[in-house]
Amino acid sequence: MRFLIFGGGGLIARHFARNASKLDHKVVSVIRNDTHWADLEEMGATPTVLSLEDASIKDMEDLIKKEKPDAVIFSAGAGGKGGPERTRAVDYEGSVKVYEACQGAGVKRLLLVSAFDVRDRSNPVPEWYTKEDIEACSRVWAAIGHYMQAKYDSEKALRETKLDYTVLRPGHLLNEPAGGCHLGKTRAASVSRETVANVLLASALDPQTIGLTFNVMDGTESVDKEIERIGKEKVDVWTG
Template sequence: MPTTLIFGGSGKVARQLTRQLVAQSHTVHSIIRNPTQVSEIQSLGAKPVVQSIEESNVSQLASTIKQCNPEIVVWSAGAGGGNPERTKTVDQEGAIKSFDACTEAGVKRYIIVSAVDVRDRNKNSYPEWYDEESKKRSDSVWDRIGVYMEAKLQADRNLRIQNGQRELHYTIVRPGGLSNEPGTGKVAAGKVGLGTMVSREDVATVVIECMKNDGTVGLAFDVVGGETPIQQAVKEVVDAHVDTFEGQY
């Protein structure tokens, strides 16, 4: 089974992802910042790597990737949105360093957990599939956590625009509002509205389905709560070649 390296392994989505991957006999390496979390990560069945994304340069991150020797790298790190400076250094600059580190380490498959509605609001009006409620929610989110959304935009934009140089086999998973409720195994994916929260457990399952479905390479798609089984939802995104970030950056 594949070996996966997770950036931001102590996060709630990352923990759900770790549990599921380990249950499927994957080897999981998990980069965390705080050494006090080592035992928790080990209890999930992962191999913790204590390293600061903020303080590490590209070559240091690449060295860690080489040591772990993963087939797949998942970015699920974040500063939590509370500190604007750390949001930029982790969610934006840290993510970009990880893109370059994967290239230096020779790892191609890369999945980033981003966020729904990440887009250049100066360039575009609302996505055409947004209803009035989604537009209101979009404005509210950007008013409250605009620094975070802008950091995610710059990271996703860099991944997309600079990939001709890196040639990563990337997928951008863009979940909506997150809950800690148990997963249902069902979502709505692709061009969706912003109204329905999605459980972190289901987001982790979507990431794993992207690992299994090579048709997701090069795509960015939104995920919220819904009624479509996750495998089918991802397949429908692939079959329709849905890309919700296209034209939004």
């Protein structure tokens, strides 16, 4: 397959580029500046520079038409740099521009890397949450509520498109080697960034994940087995 990944300089995206390239997939990594250019080329990716904040929808649409990807991945994020305004500009407004550009370019498949517990907090807590989960998520919202709100608004906007989407909601991200995973209606936990990248690639290759939103945590099962399970069971954690 041929992938176009926004946020190509991020750690999850870099793991994705390396692993996908090893399997002979083609990866075009969209980066904000040329800081990661040489590293991405060594990983087998083709870097291209385009700022989510500065580029227009037409700029993005032209890039997508040029690269002709089978799937577009949005794994970008402000990373807490620049305050709430920049987070909103990248994590929400940037993603919406990509969604519109995909539709304009005729690319249907899109995968979004979001975050655990992204939801409308005026609705009831998901029934599978424990007391400890609720407390942990409340602390996250208190600390980075602007980020969580941007991710929620991005997910909601994506669901309103006609794109064939898959949304991954990883837990607390770690720089540990990839291992097993637990997908779907999970408890609050941690996950290796490389594991998220592996789940992202497996999801992109499996059409049964289209239309699903699911949590991604470290666990004991293989990525392929978990992807097969949630695809068959149509596990979706979206609660509105």
